[in-house]
Amino acid sequence: MSSRTGVLDQERLFGLSITRYPERMASPVPPHRDLRGVLAWILELVRSGAVDASLEVPATLRRQAAKGDLPTAALGPLRRSIESDDALRSGLADHLERGDASANDVDRIGRLWLMRPPGWDDQIDDLASIGQLRSELDAVRGELHRSERRRAAAEERAEREKTERRHVESTARSKRASSRDTERDLTRVRQTVEELTGEVSKLKMELRHATDRLRASEARVVAEREYGDELRAEIQRLQSMRDDLVADRATSLIERSDLTEAVAVAEELARRLRLVVDPVPTADEAIPVERSARRRALALPGGVVSDSVAGVTHLLRSGAVVLVDGYNVSMTAWPDQRIDRQRERLIGLLEAAARRFGADIAVVFDGADVVGAARRGPRLIRVVFSPEGVTADDVIRDEVRALEVHRPVVVITNDAAVVRSTRSMGANTVSSDRFLETIR
Numbered sequence: 001m002s003s004r005t006g007v008l009d010q011e012r013l014f015g016l017s018i019t020r021y022p023e024r025m026a027s028p029v030p031p032h033r034d035l036r037g038v039l040a041w042i043l044e045l046v047r048s049g050a051v052d053a054s055l056e057v058p059a060t061l062r063r064q065a066a067k068g069d070l071p072t073a074a075l076g077p078l079r080r081s082i083e084s085d086d087a088l089r090s091g092l093a094d095h096l097e098r099g100d101a102s103a104n105d106v107d108r109i110g111r112l113w114l115m116r117p118p119g120w121d122d123q124i125d126d127l128a129s130i131g132q133l134r135s136e137l138d139a140v141r142g143e144l145h146r147s148e149r150r151r152a153a154a155e156e157r158a159e160r161e162k163t164e165r166r167h168v169e170s171t172a173r174s175k176r177a178s179s180r181d182t183e184r185d186l187t188r189v190r191q192t193v194e195e196l197t198g199e200v201s202k203l204k205m206e207l208r209h210a211t212d213r214l215r216a217s218e219a220r221v222v223a224e225r226e227y228g229d230e231l232r233a234e235i236q237r238l239q240s241m242r243d244d245l246v247a248d249r250a251t252s253l254i255e256r257s258d259l260t261e262a263v264a265v266a267e268e269l270a271r272r273l274r275l276v277v278d279p280v281p282t283a284d285e286a287i288p289v290e291r292s293a294r295r296r297a298l299a300l301p302g303g304v305v306s307d308s309v310a311g312v313t314h315l316l317r318s319g320a321v322v323l324v325d326g327y328n329v330s331m332t333a334w335p336d337q338r339i340d341r342q343r344e345r346l347i348g349l350l351e352a353a354a355r356r357f358g359a360d361i362a363v364v365f366d367g368a369d370v371v372g373a374a375r376r377g378p379r380l381i382r383v384v385f386s387p388e389g390v391t392a393d394d395v396i397r398d399e400v401r402a403l404e405v406h407r408p409v410v411v412i413t414n415d416a417a418v419v420r421s422t423r424s425m426g427a428n429t430v431s432s433d434r435f436l437e438t439i440r
Contacts, residue, residue, distance in 0.1 A: 029124060029125070033075065035110055036070065037110050038096075038111070039070060039079065040105075042092055047066070051091070055087065055088055056087075058085065061082075064078060089114060093116070096111060108127065133218055150203070151200045154200055293406075295425060296426050297408075306428065306429075306430070308434065316357040320410045321362065321399075321403060322359050322409075324361060324362070324363040325432070327339070327366060327392065328415055328432055329436065330346040346363065349439060357439075361382070363382070363384065365385050366391060366392045408428070410428045411428070411430070414431055
């Protein structure tokens with residue numbers, strides 16, 4: 001069973017409405033433009049009469065071959081006419097494999113599409129990913145060059161501003177009457193220099209981070225290609241084991257929920273019975289005096305560290321509300337993937353964790369106007385998008401404040417500012433890395 005079939009089976013098992021490969025539904029793999037080389041080679045075979053006589057060449061190919069050109073609009077029809085005829089495609093693949101001189105012009109994507117060895121579509125995806133990373137790296141380099149030019153211009157402007165400032169100061173000494181206006185001009189100059197200096201520093205930092213992420217992404221792509229086959233086999237084996245465990249845990253969670261509810265009902269009935277027999281409440285039953293209540297962080301069992309797999313497992317099964325910093329966690333897990341793909345993968349992973357641990361999970365993403373923000377079908381978790389002008393960090397803080405103080409809260413993030421502010425409100429915090437290690 002292929003890795004893609006295993007993922008689809010996993011989605012059907014958990015009742016998820018998430019599409020594994022949204023980009024493949026949106027456009028064919030590979031795009032028409034990437035097949036121009038191999039289609040031009042096929043038209044040349046037809047034009048020269050080199051195609052085997054046993055192959056039935058569609059009229060679409062013959063007409064285009066007779067025209068002698070290959071416009072962009074013709075790529076799609078030519079591709080479909082070949083893909084719809086397996087015998088024709090296989091015969092053309094044999095021509096390509098025999099490798100006459102003209103076949104050397106066919107690129108690797110075209111060969112994979114026509115010959116279709118096992119895993120050809122994944123190989124095309126890998127080639128496309130590497131190409132995209134290279135394009136992004138070129139864009140970053142271009143932006144670095146532009147930022148250097150802006151820095152040089154800023155320094156030049158700063159030098160001009162310094163010269164103007166010296167002139168203004170000299171004028172101010174000779175003309176005391178206009179000293180106030182001159183001082184205001186100097187203040188504006190200083191602010192301009194500081195803003196330009198800050199902008200250059202910020203751009204340098206962003207570009208350095210972007211370069212580091214691209215290098216890490218390239219390394220991950222190479223590693224995934226090298227170890228992909230071994231991981232697919234291991235995933236298939238673990239999926240079967242996980243299916244059995246999920247069924248057992250689901251039954252256990254239902255029984256535990258019923259038992260907890262029964263105990264709560266019994267305690268309430270006992271309390272009411274005592275009130276009937278003795279209307280004066282005991283010290284334990286007395287209504288507490290209102291005081292400035294404050295949430296307390298959950299205590300962990302002895303010897304268990306909070307930022308460990310055992311500690312995270314205990315918190316997930318404690319009945320606490322779990323607030324997940326969406327893009328902070330998804331960028332930690334899949335930094336080389338598109339943001340919408342990260343979001344859908346994280347929602348699927350959290351739904352599985354909700355089943356596994358019986359946790360009350362809410363994930364918060366930035367921006368309510370992003371594509372995919374609308375709810376699609378019933379979910380086991382709550383998905384929240386921050387309103388316009390509000391960050392996901394602020395939504396998480398507001399969620400912690402809004403919950404009753406007796407309700408424990410666990411916040412999942414690597415953001416130091418969010419960790420400090422939510423801890424001050426009595427929440428437990430868990431790093432994104434340790435959370436992913438626990439629920440995967």
